[in-house]
Amino acid sequence: MFRTRGWRFAVLALTLALGSSVPVMADGGAPAAGGARTGVNEQTGGQSEFGSETRDPQYYEVLEQWKKEGAVADHNATVTVPGSKFVAFSPNADVSIGSYKGKDGVLVWEANGDEWVEFEVNVAQGGLYAIEMSYHPFVDSKNRKPIALNLTVDGATPFLESKSLELYRHWRDKLPAQKDANGDEIRPVAEDISGWMQWELRDLSGAYEDPLLWRLTPGKHIIRLAGSDPMALESITFKPAAKTETYETARQSWPQSGPVEADPIVIEAEKVQWKNDSAIALAFDNDIANSPFVRGHITYNTLDGDRWATNNQQISWSFEVPESGYYQIAFRQQQAFVSNRSSFRSILINGKIPFSELKAYRFKYASGWKGAPIADERGAPYEFYLPKGTNTISMRVTQAPLRPIISDMDRAIGVLTKLTAELRTLTGGVDDKNRTWELKKDLPGFVETFSELNDSLIATRERLIQINGSPDAVSQALVTIEKDMESMLRYPDEIPYDPNRLNKLQGKLSEQIQLMSRQPLQLDRIYVVPAGKPLPKMEATTMEKIEGFVFNFFNSFKSASGPGEDDGQVLNVWMNRNRDYVNMLQGMADESFTPKTGIKVKVNLLKDERLLLLMNAAGMAPDVAIGLPQETPFNYALRGGMYDLKQFPDFEEVFRQFSPGSWIPYYYDGGYYAVPETQTFSMLFYRKDILERLGLAVPDTWDDVYRILPILQQNNMNFTPTEQGMFLQMHGAQYYKQDGSGSGLGTEAGIQAFKAWTDLQNKFGIDQRSESFYQHFRDGSYPIGIADLNAYIQLLVSAPELNGLWGVAPIPGVKQADGTVARWTEGNGGDQLATAIFKQTKKPQESWEFLKWWMSADVQVQYATDLETLYGVTFRWYTANIDAFVQLPWKEDDLQAILEQWRWFREVAKVPGSYYTERELKNAWTRTVINGENYRTSLETAVKEIDREVRRKMQEFRFIDGQGNIVRPLQLISVPEPWEGVDKYVKK
Incomplete structure (x- = not known):
């Protein structure tokens, strides 16, 4: 209890001390790389309260209200506004009137960032209008996704769905499909065949049977289209809703x-x-x-x-x-x-x-x-x-039939979020097992609201069974959720001891919404x-079924396109990804690499990276391996299994195409044993609408973060928990000694960096863990936080209602003595993959030629383009080649922020036994944050364990003798300065 009160008083005191010193978002400000600020979208639309976070009403709510007020869709008025008759546009908008693909006098909007264009529509007959657009997407390699638009009427967003509208492209698969060497078809890639098209604006999720309607009263109205995707626009037509009879x-x-x-x-x-x-x-x-x-x-x-x-x-x-x-x-x-x-x-x-x-x-x-x-x-x-x-x-x-069910479950998540925030306020974020709670007295209304929510979900489940025609996986999941809630209601006073149960309920409901959306x-x-x-x-x-079953059974024993023995005639390449990836690379190699070099290539499917160990031991290793986990090249190099790429005379030319910090894990004993293939790293994500409402700026340093935390927490919001890698690095900690003989975290700089990391929870009240950044960011409980580039794509695809309301910036850093802000970050584990040449190869030069071709900018761009076309934007290829990365379809503002963070990318070095470091750091964090142990003592314990394992492995590989003396130093490389290689793409 004393700890809880102390935390509350600390937050209150800090808030009062800050007062007006909390940074305020400047109007029209725009963040650039290096810490400048980003402005916010000026329209936030209608609002309904949840804490201090607001949400726009959904379409069905607004439509019902409009109809109650007498607005009708049964009219015969139609108004068409030519695309060329725009009346205003944003200062950065690249708009003109011209010809495009056979039509003259159209709006040619070459958007390359967040821009807007406004039109004036004069309505004689008031009512509800559908909106149809005649448009043509730009057809080129950088523009493949639908055109995303945010539509406002007279400066306001009438309903949530108006923020996330899309104009689609038309695609067709290239048939007949090509075949591989085994006679199997290769999945065809679609080509963009878009022309001039008409589309009535609909909600993005397909939740309504009919197109969306907007209420327009008699008189003039300003329609604003905001977006970042280029297109040509012939006209916008406002018309009555089409009637469909039985x-x-x-x-x-x-x-x-x-x-x-x-x-x-x-x-x-x-x-x-x-x-x-x-x-x-x-x-x-x-x-x-x-x-x-x-x-x-x-x-x-x-x-x-x-x-x-x-x-x-x-x-x-x-x-x-x-x-x-x-x-x-x-x-x-x-x-x-x-x-x-x-x-x-x-x-x-x-x-x-x-x-x-x-x-x-x-x-x-x-x-x-x-x-x-x-x-x-x-x-x-x-x-x-x-x-x-x-x-x-x-x-x-x-x-559409499931829309009421999904809306009910969305509301349930909102209620659970609010209850979780109330519980956090009550307990101060501390799970004190020694305190006795009387929840009905300590938090009036909580139990009653929770009970009503349970009853509501029971009714939702019954309606779902009616709509579906029978119980299904979702309705059964709701039964499980109801049982969990009933269990909590039987012993409500125990709920404060484990508030994470409410978070788990939110997660379960979110999973069911995702399932129903498919x-x-x-x-x-x-x-x-x-x-x-x-x-x-x-x-x-x-x-016929019996015949098919028998044939398919015996055919399953047929050898597939997997790793096999090198026949000596072709370059043997293994790829640690699925068959479509393999087929795509094989096709590209056949089309361009082999004709250019005369080197024949066989790309094989590597189903399990662990097979490499067995095949290498049997003398059947490939020439080249693609998609290797980050630790694999180092582990093989230790044992003499990888080829040192520095032996090739043009290695430096390849080296310069990648960030120096991305090479660190592949460096061993003076050589480089793999090329970085893919990489992702963390960025700062922020909700423009919420920060604007709270009067907060995007933080540039961690001191800025500390200043805004009380404001967030007062409004039942918070900042994301932060991984140790980037936090320790930017605070000056060195993971290992320069000679690789042990941990470097035991220095005073390491100890203070560890203290700063654990202070995030112990002093500043950041949550100890987070179930889902995406869900928290979407519902506004984390309006700002750190996540990797995978979250960028997830928000882009799965949170269309936030279109234009969020942005990315470089992560907060630590100001140095010379005034620069250090933002060092490492990669995201499983997305850091590499390409390497095995030592056993009899074709080292041919392997090197293939590796250079594969990692070249042109090939990486083509591969990324085909992959995204085949699978969609969720399969964006995070190439480590910066010359290729900048050619992928990023929004320009976001790309500039990503490039600024890219210059501070630096992986942690590998040493024998380094796998122990992360485990012991997490153990140290647990001792300090959960168990309350002194940070210095806890870290010193971790350093001892790390040193013990590193010394053991260094002895195994004969860097240290039996007495602990260094026989030969490992000599790690360091990257002390940010990479200047991004400068050629940074817009000043």
């Missing part, structure tokens, strides 16, 4: 027609007219009834259901109808991805949803491949009138059959 009503309005005499039309689902997401990939399925099916070979014969499952992902197919009339449409489909879960699709014929039942058509769960027509709930097939000639069928992912569906074929005619056979017979 099947029975729509059927009566269609033409009369007699029976159609024609053969069934069969469409191979993988042969799309276009898809609006390049990540919708083809898949190989070995069901014998799939088409095409090639015995013994991989054939990409279906659409991958796992990759066609989210947001507004849409696919369109075209087909020729021989005779006007009525047809049935059926699918050979597989929908068994999640037990008992239904998936939903909006189905469009010739660009329109023909009747309301197809706005969110249910594909029920069924095991295995099934054939079924589009039918009503009784199973009666719908009939579609199709005119003679070219027709299209399109299918778009939607989660609507997978795999397709093999589409059939268009004259009405009244029997459908073709769409499923394998029992005998």
Whole structure:
């Protein structure tokens, strides 16, 4: 209790002492590399309170309110504003009026950062309007993702979804697929075939059946489009919402027609007219009834259901109808991805949803491949009138039926977040087992709110079962959550002893929301059959299934493209990634490396990095290995298993392409034994909207962080826990002695750095651990914090509602005597991969030529581009080659911040026994933060353990003799200065 009170008084005193000295965000300020500040988005829209953090109301809430106030969508007014008639734009906007791809007098917006353009619309008839845009994305290698927009009306964001709108591209796979040396198809990469397109703005997640509507009263309005993606814009049209009748009503309005005499039309689902997401990939399925099916070979014969499952992902197919009339449409489909879960699709014929039942058509769960027509709930097939000639069928992912359930669970997470903050305030962040709590008295309303939340989740689960048609994995997970909550309610006074249980409940609910947001569906074929005619056979017979099972069983023993013996004729390369990565590299090598050098290459799939040890011991090591974990080259170099790259005369040319700090782990005894392949590092992430509201600036140093922490904590917010690597390095600690004989953390600089690290919890009240930076950042409980570049992509893809409301900056540093701010950071473990040449190779020069080619800027850019096109932005390739990295599709402002942090990138050296260091540092942290042990004593204990293990390993490798004397020093390299290699890309 005394410790809790002391912490509270310290925070209060610090807050009062700071007073007006807390830095305030300057209007229009913009952070640049090196610590300048970043301005915030000026629109935050409507707000509803949670603590001091606000959120914009969701579309369904606003739409309901508008309708209560009398706004109607049933009107006949249409207003079109030409793209060339903009009335204002941001000072940095690169806009002009010109010609683009066959159209004159259009807005050509070459955005290269956060920019905005405004239009004036004059409305004569008030009401609810859908917005349709005629646009053309820029088609080039740097612009592959959809165009993200933030739309405001008269300076305000009417609802949350208006912040995260997208205009999509059109893609098509390059077919026929190429084949590898084994006769297996290589998964084709999609090409951007975007042209001039029209799109009615919809919510990004596909949570609503219809396009979004905006309320416009009579008079003039200013529409602002904000974004950072280039495009050409022909027009913006404001129009009434389209009416969609039921099947029975729509059927009566269609033409009369007699029976159609024609053969069934069969469409191979993988042969799309276009898809609006390049990540919708083809898949190989070995069901014998799939088409095409090639015995013994991989054939990409279906659409991958796992990759066609989210947001507004849409696919369109075209087909020729021989005779006007009525047809049935059926699918050979597989929908068994999640037990008992239904998936939903909006189905469009010739660009329109023909009747309301197809706005969110249910594909029920069924095991295995099934054939079924589009039918009503009784199973009666719908009939579609199709005119003679070219027709299209399109299918778009939607989660509209589940939107109320997801909203309920989102609200539940918000309540749990608030309760967690209240509990943290009550306990002061200290889990005091010796204190007795009476929660109903100590925190009035907490137990009642928690109980009401449990009842609400029970009702949510029952509604979910109704919508889905049966219990599924999500409803069963909700049962588990309810049991956890009931257990906590039985003993409410024990809740303060373990507040992390509330965080775990939030995590479980978030997982279920993610699961419901996915609507997978795999397709093999589409059939268009004259009405009244029997459908073709769409499923394998029992005998065919048995035949297929037997064949696939024996075929599974067939040797795959994996590591094998070097036949002496080709360069043997092993790649520690999945088959698509391997096939992509093999194709590039065949296309450019071999014709240029005459060196034949075989890229093999390395399924498990541990196989290297066995194969090397058997004398079957590869020439080159790609995708090696960071510690592997050093461990092999210690044992004479890697080739010293410094022996090549042009090594220095390669060295200069990478940050000096990225080479450190691959240095051993005077040589370099691998080339950095990929790397990520930490950045500072911040919520522009929340910092602006609190009047806080983006911190440049840790002293700045300490000054803003009381303000954050007063508002039930906090800063992220911080890993030791970067914190200790920037505070002057050296991990190892220069000769590698032991830990360097026992110096006074190391001890003070360790104290500063543990003070984050002991003195400044930062949380001891964090379950999910993404979730905390998204809900605003961590409006600022440190995370790696993977969080950047996750926020970009999975938090569209924060579009334009967050930014990145270099991590806070420590000011040095000369005034510079040191921001040293190391990489993120598993993402630090390397390429190396094995010592056993008989082709060292050929291996070196391949390694140089593979890590060159041009090849890295091409590989990254193809990878992102195939899998989507979530698979961004974090190449360590800076010349390639800057050519990837980063927002310019963010790239500049990343480059500033890149100059301070420095990995920790490797020594024999270095694996002990991280473990002992964590043990020391636990002793100091959790157990209250003195920081100096705790670290000294850790240093002793580290030294013991390092000495043992140094003796094993004969750097130290049996008496502890140094036989030969290891001589570690140091990188004391930031890298100047980034300067050529930094914009002053």
